[in-house]
Amino acid sequence: MEHFIVSARKYRPKNFEDVVGxxxxxxxxxxxxxxxxxxxxxxxxxxxxxxxxxxxxxxxxxxxxxxxxxxxxxxxxxxxxxxxxxxxxxxxxxxxxxxxxxxxxxxxxxxxxxxxxxxxxxxxxxxxxxxxxxxxxxxxxxxxxxxxxxxxxxxxxxxxxxxxFKRIGVLDAKNYLKTICEKEEITAEDDALHIIAQKADGAMRDALSIFDRVVSFSGKNLTREAVTQNLNVLDYDTYFKMTDLLLENKIPDVLNTFNIVLAKGFEGHHFINGLASHFRDLLVAKDKATVALLEVGDAAKKKYLKQAEKAGIPFLMQAINKANDCDLNYKASKNQRLLVELTLMQIASITFDGEKKKSANYIIPATFFQALSPIKKQVNKSVLKTETIVKKELTQVKEQVKTDHISASTEPVKPVLNFARKRTSSLSLKSIHQQKESKKKVVEENFDNHPKDVFTEKELQLFWQEYINVLNKKGERSMASIIAADAPKLDGKFKIVYTVPNKLMQDQFKKGRPKLLNFLREKLNNYGIDIALELNETVEKKFAYTPQEKYSKLLEKNPMLEKLRKTFMLDL
Structure with a gap:
C-alpha cells in the first residue's frame, strides 16, 4: 500500500509564486x-x-x-x-x-x-x-x-x-483547488469547489484538508450534492426555495421547509444566519455595480440575479432586520425554535396585502390559510364536473353531425354549432354592443343541462366570505364592503336573498352581481341559483354616518351618556 501524503503537505508552496493570495x-x-x-x-x-x-x-x-x-x-x-x-x-x-x-x-x-x-x-x-x-x-x-x-x-x-497576512479569498482558494484537481485528474463541479473554499473560511490549509476528506468520500468525481452531504452544510438551493415561499406568503410551506432543515440536524441559529446572508446577497445582486461582491460560482450568480428581480428592496431590508434581531435574541431565548418560526412568519407577511397598513410584527392570520383548503377541494370538484359536461355535449354534437351527413343527399346540412357568424371589428359600435349583451347573457343563460347540487346556508356563507377576500386581494374594497354589509340568506333550494340598507348600495351591488353569481355557481356547483336583492329602509338604521347618528346609537346602549354630556356641557 502506497503511503498517502495529505494535500496540505504535498502541495506546500516551494517558492513565492506558489503562495496563494x-x-x-x-x-x-x-x-x-x-x-x-x-x-x-x-x-x-x-x-x-x-x-x-x-x-x-x-x-x-x-x-x-x-x-x-x-x-x-x-x-x-x-x-x-x-x-x-x-x-x-x-x-x-x-x-x-x-x-x-x-x-x-x-x-x-x-x-x-x-x-x-x-x-x-x-x-x-x-x-x-x-x-x-x-x-x-x-x-x-x-x-x-x-x-x-x-x-x-x-x-x-x-x-x-x-x-x-490576510485571509485567502474564496475565488483564490477555489482556483487553487481547481489546479490541484487537474494535477490529480479529479473531475469537480465549480459549485463543489466553491463550497469547499467557503467552508475553509480563508484558510488554505483547511481548504486542502476538506478537499482530501471529500475526495475520500466521493472518489474522482466531486459534485455539489456530495460535498454538501459530506460537509453537512446547507445548500444554497434551500435558501432559494425558502425565499420563494416567503415572497409568496406561504407560511405553512415555510414552516414545513424549516422543519425539514431541523430534521437534517442543522441548528436554527445556523439557518437564520445563512438566510440573512442570502438576503444580503440578493440585495447586492440588485445593482450591477455591486454584483462583483457576490463570492459565488457562475451558475449560482444567475440564480441570484433572477431571484433579485422578484424581491423588492423594502422586503429585503425588513427581512434582514428581522433575521438580525432573531440572531441577537437567539441565545437568550428559552424556546429558540419558536423564535425562528415567528421570525419566518413575520418575514412571510411583509409583502402580504401591500396596500394595507400593518404593524411591524404583523403575521397573516391562520384563518386565511384554513379557508383556502376547502376552496381548493371545491375547485377541483367543479373542474371535474365541468369536464364531464363538456365531454357529454361534444358526444351529442358528433352524433348530430353524423345524422346530418347521412341526410346530406336529400337536404342541405344545417350547421349544428353557431360558430359561422360574420365577424365584426372589435372597435366598431356593433362589437361593443355585442360585448355588453354577452355580459348580460352570463346571468340570463339557460343552465337546464348544468348541475344543480344541493347546498346549505353555511356553505353559501363560507364561499360568500371567500369572494369578499378575493375582492380585497384585487383591491376592489368598495365592492367588498357592500357585499360584506349583511349575511346572505337561503330562501328555498336555489334562491339567495340579500338585503341592502339604501338605494346607493343597491345600485352598486347590481353592477357586481353577475360576477358574484358566477363565482357562487362554480363554487357550489349549482347553476340554478339566483340572487334576489331587497331594499329595507329599517336596516339603514344599523349604519351611523353623522356624529349625531353615532351618538344616538351609543345612547341606545348606555343612556347615562346624556347625563355625562350635560354635566360637562359637551358638544356633539
Missing part, C-alpha cells in the same frame, strides 16, 4: 532579497493556514541562494533552524538559542531562525530575547510567526518588521 507580501520579500534590503527581524502575523510558515521557509532558503557561486538546488537545511515556541517557551530555551546564534554558518551567508507560535513565549523568555533581537550578529536573521499579535509585548514588536 499573498502577492503583496511575497513581492515585497522577493524585492527585499534582490536589493539586499532585508531586515534582521521579521514578524509574520495573520490567521491560521494562510502561508506564514511556508513564506518563512521559502525566505530562509532564498536568502542564501542569492550567492551566485552556489547551486540553486542547495536547500541550505543546515542554515535553517525552526523553534516551536509552544513547547520551548522557557528562559533556558531562549538562552540556548542565543548561544547558538553566535556561531557563524559553515556554508552560505546567513543563519535563519524561524520561531513559530512566538506569542506562546513566557514574559521572562521575551525579556531574555530582547537584547539578541535588537542587536543580532550580522549573519543571523530571525523570522517570528504568530496568529495572535496582540499577545506579543510592544518591545518585541518595535524591533521587528511586521507583515500582516
Amino acid at each position: 499573498q502577492q503583496a507580501i511575497t513581492n515585497t520579500l522577493d524585492n527585499a532579497i534582490k536589493n539586499n534590503h532585508l531586515a534582521q527581524a521579521l514578524l509574520f502575523t495573520g490567521p491560521r493556514g494562510v502561508g506564514k510558515t511556508s513564506c518563512a521557509r521559502i525566505l530562509a532558503k532564498k536568502i542564501n541562494q542569492q550567492e551566485a557561486a552556489l547551486s540553486k538546488d542547495e536547500d541550505f537545511a543546515f542554515n535553517i533552524f525552526e523553534l516551536d515556541a509552544a513547547s520551548n517557551n522557557s528562559v533556558d530555551d531562549i538562552r540556548s538559542l542565543t548561544d547558538q546564534v553566535r556561531i557563524p554558518p559553515q556554508t552560505g551567508k546567513y543563519k535563519v531562525y524561524i520561531i513559530d507560535e512566538v506569542h506562546m513565549l513566557s514574559q521572562s523568555a521575551f525579556n531574555a530575547f530582547l537584547k539578541t533581537l535588537e542587536e543580532p550578529p550580522a549573519h543571523a536573521i530571525f523570522i517570528l510567526a504568530t496568529t495572535e499579535k496582540h499577545k506579543i509585548i510592544p518591545t518585541i514588536l518595535s524591533r521587528c518588521q511586521i507583515f500582516d
Whole structure:
C-alpha cells in the first residue's frame, strides 16, 4: 500500500509564486532579497493556514541562494533552524538559542531562525530575547510567526518588521483547488469547489484538508450534492426555495421547509444566519455595480440575479432586520425554535396585502390559510364536473353531425354549432354592443343541462366570505364592503336573498352581481341559483354616518351618556 501524503503537505508552496493570495507580501520579500534590503527581524502575523510558515521557509532558503557561486538546488537545511515556541517557551530555551546564534554558518551567508507560535513565549523568555533581537550578529536573521499579535509585548514588536497576512479569498482558494484537481485528474463541479473554499473560511490549509476528506468520500468525481452531504452544510438551493415561499406568503410551506432543515440536524441559529446572508446577497445582486461582491460560482450568480428581480428592496431590508434581531435574541431565548418560526412568519407577511397598513410584527392570520383548503377541494370538484359536461355535449354534437351527413343527399346540412357568424371589428359600435349583451347573457343563460347540487346556508356563507377576500386581494374594497354589509340568506333550494340598507348600495351591488353569481355557481356547483336583492329602509338604521347618528346609537346602549354630556356641557 502506497503511503498517502495529505494535500496540505504535498502541495506546500516551494517558492513565492506558489503562495496563494499573498502577492503583496511575497513581492515585497522577493524585492527585499534582490536589493539586499532585508531586515534582521521579521514578524509574520495573520490567521491560521494562510502561508506564514511556508513564506518563512521559502525566505530562509532564498536568502542564501542569492550567492551566485552556489547551486540553486542547495536547500541550505543546515542554515535553517525552526523553534516551536509552544513547547520551548522557557528562559533556558531562549538562552540556548542565543548561544547558538553566535556561531557563524559553515556554508552560505546567513543563519535563519524561524520561531513559530512566538506569542506562546513566557514574559521572562521575551525579556531574555530582547537584547539578541535588537542587536543580532550580522549573519543571523530571525523570522517570528504568530496568529495572535496582540499577545506579543510592544518591545518585541518595535524591533521587528511586521507583515500582516490576510485571509485567502474564496475565488483564490477555489482556483487553487481547481489546479490541484487537474494535477490529480479529479473531475469537480465549480459549485463543489466553491463550497469547499467557503467552508475553509480563508484558510488554505483547511481548504486542502476538506478537499482530501471529500475526495475520500466521493472518489474522482466531486459534485455539489456530495460535498454538501459530506460537509453537512446547507445548500444554497434551500435558501432559494425558502425565499420563494416567503415572497409568496406561504407560511405553512415555510414552516414545513424549516422543519425539514431541523430534521437534517442543522441548528436554527445556523439557518437564520445563512438566510440573512442570502438576503444580503440578493440585495447586492440588485445593482450591477455591486454584483462583483457576490463570492459565488457562475451558475449560482444567475440564480441570484433572477431571484433579485422578484424581491423588492423594502422586503429585503425588513427581512434582514428581522433575521438580525432573531440572531441577537437567539441565545437568550428559552424556546429558540419558536423564535425562528415567528421570525419566518413575520418575514412571510411583509409583502402580504401591500396596500394595507400593518404593524411591524404583523403575521397573516391562520384563518386565511384554513379557508383556502376547502376552496381548493371545491375547485377541483367543479373542474371535474365541468369536464364531464363538456365531454357529454361534444358526444351529442358528433352524433348530430353524423345524422346530418347521412341526410346530406336529400337536404342541405344545417350547421349544428353557431360558430359561422360574420365577424365584426372589435372597435366598431356593433362589437361593443355585442360585448355588453354577452355580459348580460352570463346571468340570463339557460343552465337546464348544468348541475344543480344541493347546498346549505353555511356553505353559501363560507364561499360568500371567500369572494369578499378575493375582492380585497384585487383591491376592489368598495365592492367588498357592500357585499360584506349583511349575511346572505337561503330562501328555498336555489334562491339567495340579500338585503341592502339604501338605494346607493343597491345600485352598486347590481353592477357586481353577475360576477358574484358566477363565482357562487362554480363554487357550489349549482347553476340554478339566483340572487334576489331587497331594499329595507329599517336596516339603514344599523349604519351611523353623522356624529349625531353615532351618538344616538351609543345612547341606545348606555343612556347615562346624556347625563355625562350635560354635566360637562359637551358638544356633539
